[in-house]
Amino acid sequence: MPPLTQDTQRTWAQHQPQILPLPAAAGAVLFVGALIATNAAGQAVPASDTVGLKVQGVCREGLNNTNSAAGALGTTADYTDAVRYIRVDAQGEWLFDVSAGVPAPGANAFVVNDNTVSAAPTANSIVAGKFTRPYSSTSWFVDLERK
Numbered sequence: 799m800p801p802l803t804q805d806t807q808r809t810w811a812q813h814q815p816q817i818l819p820l821p822a823a824a825g826a827v828l829f830v831g832a833l834i835a836t837n838a839a840g841q842a843v844p845a846s847d848t849v850g851l852k853v854q855g856v857c858r859e860g861l862n863n864t865n866s867a868a869g870a871l872g873t874t875a876d877y878t879d880a881v882r883y884i885r886v887d888a889q890g891e892w893l894f895d896v897s898a899g900v901p902a903p904g905a906n907a908f909v910v911n912d913n914t915v916s917a918a919p920t921a922n923s924i925v926a927g928k929f930t931r932p933y934s935s936t937s938w939f940v941d942l943e944r945k
Contacts, residue, residue: 824841830857847908848922857884861882897915903931926940927941
């Protein structure tokens with residue numbers, strides 16, 4: 799599947815969400831339902847098979863930061879002074895399309911893009927989580943907490 803071009807309603811297994819606020823990278827477009835990673839500066843970007851990215855979770859509140867500078871969380875506990883940030887759910891099992899390989903429960907799910915994972919290692923082998931169970935022949939649930 800190609801990367802997301804709009805918000806999507808991603809299927810997930812019932813869980814207690816753990817919401818992380820993350821500052822958006824300059825120029826990033828972060829869609830609801832997208833797999834989100836952070837770059838070396840700790841800023842949110844759409845997940846991709848890019849060296850140095852670390853998967854954080856699934857975007858719950860998106861942001862189009864195309865023409866803006868990088869965001870900041872600010873200095874208050876309630877983020878009242880934060881600018882250009884998103885909220886990401888860092889827990890749970892989420893349904894993703896699988897582009898290559900044959901998934902197995904407990905095997906690594908490697909990032910292809912913000913909408914797709916692979917059971918086969920990718921060029922940079924960025925791990926999104928572990929496969930847990932199939933949904934169909936082309937999509938599986940991935941536990942983002944297990945890496």
